[in-house]
Amino acid sequence: MKPTATGSTRVLCLLGVLTAVGLMPWLSGKDPALTVLRARSAEQEPTKEALDAVREDLGLDAGPLSLLGSWASDLLHGDLGTSWVSGTDVLPSVVSGLQVSLGLMGAAFGVAVLLACALVAPVLLRGRRSAGAWAAMLAAMPEFLLATVALLVCGVWLGWLPTSGWAGPEYMVLPAVALGVPAGGLLGRLVADALPAVLDERWVELWKGAGVDRRYIAVAALKRVLPPLVPQFGMVAVGLTGGAVPVETIFAVPGIGRTALGAAKSQDLPLLQGSVLALLALGLVMGAVAALVRRRLLGPALRDAGLALPPVRPVRAHPAVPLALGALLTVAIGWGLLRDPYAVNTAARLTAPSWSHPLGTDGLGRDVLARLGHGAAPTVGTAAAVCLLSLLVALALGFLPGVAAGAADIANALPPVIVGILVAAAAGPGTGGAALAVALISWPPLAAHAAALVQEVRASSFLTAQRAIGATPLWILTRHVLPSVAAPVARHALLRLPGIALALASLGFLGLGAQPPAPEWGLLLDESRAYVERAPWAALAPAVALALLAGLAVSGAAYAQGRKAARVVKKEAPVGV
Numbered sequence: 054m055k056p057t058a059t060g061s062t063r064v065l066c067l068l069g070v071l072t073a074v075g076l077m078p079w080l081s082g083k084d085p086a087l088t089v090l091r092a093r094s095a096e097q098e099p100t101k102e103a104l105d106a107v108r109e110d111l112g113l114d115a116g117p118l119s120l121l122g123s124w125a126s127d128l129l130h131g132d133l134g135t136s137w138v139s140g141t142d143v144l145p146s147v148v149s150g151l152q153v154s155l156g157l158m159g160a161a162f163g164v165a166v167l168l169a170c171a172l173v174a175p176v177l178l179r180g181r182r183s184a185g186a187w188a189a190m191l192a193a194m195p196e197f198l199l200a201t202v203a204l205l206v207c208g209v210w211l212g213w214l215p216t217s218g219w220a221g222p223e224y225m226v227l228p229a230v231a232l233g234v235p236a237g238g239l240l241g242r243l244v245a246d247a248l249p250a251v252l253d254e255r256w257v258e259l260w261k262g263a264g265v266d267r268r269y270i271a272v273a274a275l276k277r278v279l280p281p282l283v284p285q286f287g288m289v290a291v292g293l294t295g296g297a298v299p300v301e302t303i304f305a306v307p308g309i310g311r312t313a314l315g316a317a318k319s320q321d322l323p324l325l326q327g328s329v330l331a332l333l334a335l336g337l338v339m340g341a342v343a344a345l346v347r348r349r350l351l352g353p354a355l356r357d358a359g360l361a362l363p364p365v366r367p368v369r370a371h372p373a374v375p376l377a378l379g380a381l382l383t384v385a386i387g388w389g390l391l392r393d394p395y396a397v398n399t400a401a402r403l404t405a406p407s408w409s410h411p412l413g414t415d416g417l418g419r420d421v422l423a424r425l426g427h428g429a430a431p432t433v434g435t436a437a438a439v440c441l442l443s444l445l446v447a448l449a450l451g452f453l454p455g456v457a458a459g460a461a462d463i464a465n466a467l468p469p470v471i472v473g474i475l476v477a478a479a480a481g482p483g484t485g486g487a488a489l490a491v492a493l494i495s496w497p498p499l500a501a502h503a504a505a506l507v508q509e510v511r512a513s514s515f516l517t518a519q520r521a522i523g524a525t526p527l528w529i530l531t532r533h534v535l536p537s538v539a540a541p542v543a544r545h546a547l548l549r550l551p552g553i554a555l556a557l558a559s560l561g562f563l564g565l566g567a568q569p570p571a572p573e574w575g576l577l578l579d580e581s582r583a584y585v586e587r588a589p590w591a592a593l594a595p596a597v598a599l600a601l602l603a604g605l606a607v608s609g610a611a612y613a614q615g616r617k618a619a620r621v622v623k624k625e626a627p628v629g630v
Contacts, residue, residue: 062460063337063460063463066460066463066464067333067463070329070333070463070467071121071125071326071329071330072121073475074322074325074326074329074475075117075120075121075124075322075326076117076121079117084104085111085113085320085322086104086105086107086108086111086113087099087104088319088320089107089111089137089138089319089320089321090103090104090107092137092138092319092320092321093107093138111137120322124323124326128330131144132144133147133323133326133327133330134323134326134327135323136321136323136324137319137320137321137322137323137324138319138321138324139321143323143324143326143327144327146312146324146327147309147312147324147327147328147330147331149307150307150308150309150311150312150328150331151309151331151335153219153306153307153308153309154297154301154308154309154310155335156225157225157228157229157232157293157297157301157306157308158290158293160225160226160228160229160233161228161229161230161232161233161236161293161297162233162236162289162290162293163229163233164229164230164232164233164234164236164237165232165233165234165236165237165240165289165293166237166240167237168191168233168234168237168238168240168241169237169238169240169241169244170241171241172187172188172237172238172241172242172244172245173241173244173245173248176245176248176249176252177248177252177271177274177275178267178271187238188238188239188241188242188245191234191235191237191238191241192235192236192238192239192242192548192551192552194234194235194238194596194599194600195235195555195558195559195575195578195596195599196231196232196235196297196299196300196555196559197231197299197300197303197559197562197578197579197582198578198582198592198596199230199231199234199235200227200228200231200299200300200303200304201303201582201585201592202585203227203230203231204216204227204303204304205585205586207227208227209586214226214227216304217304217305218304218305218306219305219306219307224304224306227304228297228300228301228304228306231300232293232297232300233293235552235555236289236293239285239289239548239552240282240285240286240289242548243282243285243545243548244275244278244279244282246541246544247278247281247282247541248274248278251274251277251278252274257270257274260273280347280505281502281505281506282502283343283346283347284343284344284347284498284501284502284505285498285501285502286343287339287342287343287346290339297310297468298310298311298313298314298468298470298559298563299559299562299563302314309328309331309332310332310468310470312324312328313325313328313329313332313470313471314470314474314563316328317471317474329467329471332467332468332471333463333467336463336467375605378601378605379605381601382429382598382601382602382605385422385425385426385598386425386426386429387426388411388422388426389420389422389423389424389425389426389427389429390423390426390427391426392420392422392423392426393420393423394419394420394423394424394426394427394428394572395419395570395572396419396420396423397417397418397419398414398418398419399417399418400418401414401418402414402415402416402417402418403415403416403584403587403588403591404418405588405590406590410422412425412590412591412594413588413590413591414588414591415577415580415581415588415591416580416581416583416584416588416591421577421590421591421594422594423572424572424577425572425574425577425594425595425598427572428571428572428573428574428576428577428595429574429598431484431567431571431572431573432554432557432558432573432574432575433554433602435484435487435488435554435557436550436551436553436554436557437550438488439488439491439492439495439553439557440495440546440547440549440550440553441546442492442496443492443495443496443499443546443549443553444499444542444543444546446496446499446500447496447499447500447502447503447542447546448503448535448538448539448542450496450500450503450504451500451502451503451504451506451507451538451542452504452507460497461496461497461500461501464493464494464496464497467494468494469490469491469494469556469559469560470559470560470563470565472490472491472493472494473486473487473490473491473560473563473565473566474565475490476489476490476493477490477565482564482565482566482568483566483567483568484557484566484567484571484573486565486566487557487560487561487565487566487567488557490560490565491553491556491557491560495549495553495556498545498549499542499545499546499549502541502542502545503538503542506537506538506541506542507538550602551599551600551602554574554575554599554602555575555599557573557575558573558574558575558576558578558579558599559575560575561573561575561576561579562575562576562578562579574595574598574599575595577591577592577594577595578592578595578596581595
């Protein structure tokens with residue numbers, strides 16, 4: 054694939070997204086003039102004269118295509134237009150929000166890197182096999198729940214840090230921790246999962262025998278592990294900015310994500326277009342930086358010779374880990390399925406856990422255990438379907454790196470909230486629309502991982518030997534390339550299953566996903582957020598369930614792949630061994 058294919062795909066996807074954003078007021082089926090009038094003055098009567106005045110002022114009578122063309126023409130001259138609601142220039146608002154989000158992104162990414170180093174250190178220095186389910190559980194912690202708990206504990210109860218606003222460095226601590234902990238768990242798990250394969254290579258044993266200092270070996274191992282994972286670091290960095298809308302909302306942080314959400318709700322089209330354009334530009338820049346860092350890590354010799362790192366193989370897990378996690382989830386879900394999730398008892402509101410209500414009750418007196426059990430199917434089932442679809446798309450696009458890279462840059466720069474708004478505008482809010490929105494933007498990390506592994510497997514010496522002995526391309530693809538790529542990418546997809554569930558939950562949190570009274574786990578978190586200080590068990594139940602789901606997904610995949618690797622070794626061992 055020529056380099057120009059990536060640029061062409063990127064431009065086409067960019068134009069498609071901006072066109073969809075420009076048509077959003079008309080896709081919703083609502084009168085844009087009515088929405089803008091209510092945003093400007095909620096008390097003003099929506100008379101025909103008032104609506105006609107708004108249409109004339111905004112040029113709505115010209116139609117959506119004319120407005121989109123005018124905006125594109127002004128954009129070429131550096132003008133993002135004027136806000137439909139406030140009447141001020143859009144550019145200063147976008148720049149201000151982007152600066153805030155960049156500061157928050159930098160702080161959160163620093164927290165993520167520190168946490169990832171703590172998770173990787175035992176594997177790198179002490180020879181432990183993996184960070185295990187702990188990292189996956191951290192990756193599955195909901196950002197908005199962490200933000201709420203941090204606000205209550207550190208801000209309200211202890212009074213250590215401010216709880217809202219953006220007036221100094223101390224204001225970014227709590228939001229950065231809430232965003233950085235899940236990202237650090239994800240990055241630490243990816244690196245720790247790849248390290249054992251490198252540490253088992255022959256050169257490590259030779260270096261140890263030669264007396265090379267362990268620190269030099271650790272640095273060399275990291276240099277071999279990081280290149281395939283650098284794109285993931287870049288995507289996580291962008292995700293910290295674009296996907297932080299709930300956290301920015303909880304802490305009243307005036308970031309670009311919160312600006313875009315507010316503009317979408319008020320249908321302030323120029324401000325929404327400018328915010329989305331800023332997010333896309335940030336995604337393109339971070340993608341280019343990640344590609345540059347990866348090339349520098351590979352070095353000129355590997356890059357110019359077409360050589361790369363060997364594909365990593367998954368580590369093994371003890372069978373007791375997935376069995377224990379699966380048993381806990383099964384018991385909780387099965388017990389909850391025996392109860393009524395919709396029975397309301399206002400006399401038993403926010404009661405503590407007891408024998409009659411093992412996990413307590415929520416704000417309406419409904420049994421939390423019952424809602425947890427009945428919410429497993431819509432939560433896990435929908436996330437699993439999205440995860441499988443993302444995996445299939447990623448494996449297909451892994452062999453089309455030019456197309457995948459261009460589309461991934463655009464898709465990864467869009468947070469689920471923005472895509473959810475666009476989908477909900479056309480199809481209405483609901484579980485199906487939320488699933489489609491998450492599916493549209495969940496494949497880029499997997500596709501980048503698959504593309505990097507495909508490149509490295511194709512450049513390996515054993516494939517050169519296979520071609521030399523006359524192996525057909527189909528044989529090489531099905532017997533060598535796909536098995537080497539599919540296993541780690543499938544494990545990566547399982548690792549992202551709880552994250553996908555949380556993305557669906559965040560859309561429900563913002564009113565774009567599952568609707569009340571559905572017992573969906575993300576909706577349970579949202580409903581319990583208002584009284585988390587009085588009844589923390591209502592929020593902890595779905596949060597712990599998501600964490601157990603993460604541990605089960607990762608440890609189960611590790612155990613399955615470890616069993617498969619053991620069978621291959623046994624099959625290929627000489628007779629009598």
